[in-house]
Amino acid sequence: MAGPSPALILNALPGDAHALAVGFSGGVDSSVLLDLAGQCGHPVRAIHIHHGLSPDADQWTDHCRSVCQRYGIDLQVVGVRPRQQGQGPEAAARQVRYQAFEAALAEGEALLLGHHADDQAETLLLRLVRGTGPDGMGGMARVRPLGKGWLVRPLLDQTRRDLKAYAHDQGLGWVDDPSNDQARFDRNYLRHHVLPTLTARWPQAVSAITRYASHRRDEAQATRPLVDRWLAEHALFNGPAGDEAPGAIGPLPVESLAAEPIPLQKVLLRRWLTVGGMAVPGSQQLAAGRAMLLEASADAQPQWAWPGGRVTRHRGYLFRLPAQWPAVPAPLRLRPGAAQAWGDIGRIVVGRRVAADEGLWVRPPRPGDRLPIRRGGHTPVKERLRRAGVPPWWRHRLPLLVDGSDKPLALIDGSATGEGPGDDGLFFAPARLPSGPDWHWLGPGRG
Numbered sequence: 052m053a054g055p056s057p058a059l060i061l062n063a064l065p066g067d068a069h070a071l072a073v074g075f076s077g078g079v080d081s082s083v084l085l086d087l088a089g090q091c092g093h094p095v096r097a098i099h100i101h102h103g104l105s106p107d108a109d110q111w112t113d114h115c116r117s118v119c120q121r122y123g124i125d126l127q128v129v130g131v132r133p134r135q136q137g138q139g140p141e142a143a144a145r146q147v148r149y150q151a152f153e154a155a156l157a158e159g160e161a162l163l164l165g166h167h168a169d170d171q172a173e174t175l176l177l178r179l180v181r182g183t184g185p186d187g188m189g190g191m192a193r194v195r196p197l198g199k200g201w202l203v204r205p206l207l208d209q210t211r212r213d214l215k216a217y218a219h220d221q222g223l224g225w226v227d228d229p230s231n232d233q234a235r236f237d238r239n240y241l242r243h244h245v246l247p248t249l250t251a252r253w254p255q256a257v258s259a260i261t262r263y264a265s266h267r268r269d270e271a272q273a274t275r276p277l278v279d280r281w282l283a284e285h286a287l288f289n290g291p292a293g294d295e296a297p298g299a300i301g302p303l304p305v306e307s308l309a310a311e312p313i314p315l316q317k318v319l320l321r322r323w324l325t326v327g328g329m330a331v332p333g334s335q336q337l338a339a340g341r342a343m344l345l346e347a348s349a350d351a352q353p354q355w356a357w358p359g360g361r362v363t364r365h366r367g368y369l370f371r372l373p374a375q376w377p378a379v380p381a382p383l384r385l386r387p388g389a390a391q392a393w394g395d396i397g398r399i400v401v402g403r404r405v406a407a408d409e410g411l412w413v414r415p416p417r418p419g420d421r422l423p424i425r426r427g428g429h430t431p432v433k434e435r436l437r438r439a440g441v442p443p444w445w446r447h448r449l450p451l452l453v454d455g456s457d458k459p460l461a462l463i464d465g466s467a468t469g470e471g472p473g474d475d476g477l478f479f480a481p482a483r484l485p486s487g488p489d490w491h492w493l494g495p496g497r498g
């Protein structure tokens with residue numbers, strides 16, 4: 052592997068990145084990165100996050116200022132204090148740091164971070180001993196979207212020793228963070244005890260481990276489109292055409308899933324949960340959940356719950372259930388030409404000529420509600436919803452149109468696209484909740 056050079060950055064950049072922002076802590080790795088970035092021919096700036104955690108923090112910021120001044124590179128200093136919520140100070144600092152990076156990135160800008168091969172090997176070993184799934188073994192990504200730009204780690208194939216040698220050769224100055232050695236206990240145990248033992252016996256251990264991570268990432272990148280295609284073909288897709296936002300994949304049909312080999316079922320389930328915004332369970336939990344959901348008798352309604360979410364089976368489909376149910380909305384007096392909030396669940400969009408002087412209301416269905424039918428007579432609302440395939444847990448949250456004396460008139464059709472209803476219509480535009488309830492039954496005409 053060739054040593055540090057600007058080509059590492061140029062080769063790692065996504066095609067449309069046209070400006071570089073170096074995450075500059077003042078440590079040796081990001082000092083090398085800054086030096087290389089300045090030789091790439093792209094506009095460069097640096098971002099330093101001042102956490103104020105160490106008594107030396109001001110000195111590091113001063114150091115970063117003077118280095119950037121020498122290079123003639125703009126430095127943005129962002130002061131963010133970690134908010135500690137049940138995590139260690141390191142993890143809390145990392146979380147706010149990435150949020151600050153994301154907010155600071157401009158369109159088309161690539162944030163460069165100085166993670167190297169030893170960091171990657173430590174990450175992999177840590178994940179391995181703490182327990183991780185196949186995606187975790189891809190380690191840190193070399194490139195991923197971040198805010199309006201990208202996060203790029205061009206030094207992932209360089210060892211710590213390569214970077215130090217470059218810094219010495221080029222006469223670069225840097226600061227050492229002494230807290231690194233105490234705060235990151237597990238990582239340092241690996242760094243000082245485990246990796247030296249491994250590399251004494253197998254000198255290529257670090258690059259072999261990082262190569263493995265790179266294979267895993269390639270494999271994930273190659274298979275993901277196939278998995279997503281399966282989901283798009285089989286799991287009802289409820290977004291506007293071409294919308295691939297998370298949550299756009301609807302309930303999973305049990306029959307199609309069960310027809311696949313078990314290892315593929317697990318891959319599909321894992322991905323389906325991820326696109327629904329759910330925390331993915333560990334392998335054992337996933338295997339148990341899969342068996343419970345797919346191997347139960349046809350008329351059973353098993354419910355699988357793990358700390359990250361819940362899935363249930365209903366009439367041949369698997370549904371992701373939100374971690375918290377939105378409250379049942381309160382009755383709403385309709386206003387012509389308005390888009391009115393239907394609790395946290397969505398909006399009721401009302402045409403201009405609707406409800407002008409009729410005193411129309413919308414409220415959730417109640418037991419015993421009945422709707423008039425065209426041939427004369429009435430049908431229970433519950434029966435209409437059941438026939439339309441609306442799962443029981445949504446039936447009492449849907450909008451029912453009633454007149455001024457609370458007499459049910461109609462269920463309001465849903466529209467996933469949110470386009471105008473015209474002057475005479477009204478419809479329900481469901482919100483896409485973060486926990487991704489499955490809205491597939493809300494297509495126009497189903498109400």
Ligand SMILES: Nc1ncnc2c1ncn2[C@@H]1O[C@H](COP(=O)(O)OP(=O)(O)OP(=O)(O)O)[C@@H](O)[C@H]1O
Pocket residue numbers: 073074075076078080081098099100101102145148163164165166170
């Ligand atoms: N305070 C900071 N200001 C700007 N950039 C930083 C700062 N701290 C870290 N970075 C950037 O992140 C890179 C990795 O640093 P470090 O390993 O400390 O980060 P981390 O995000 O905690 O990662 P890890 O996952 O390895 O714990 C650095 O080389 C630098 O590019």
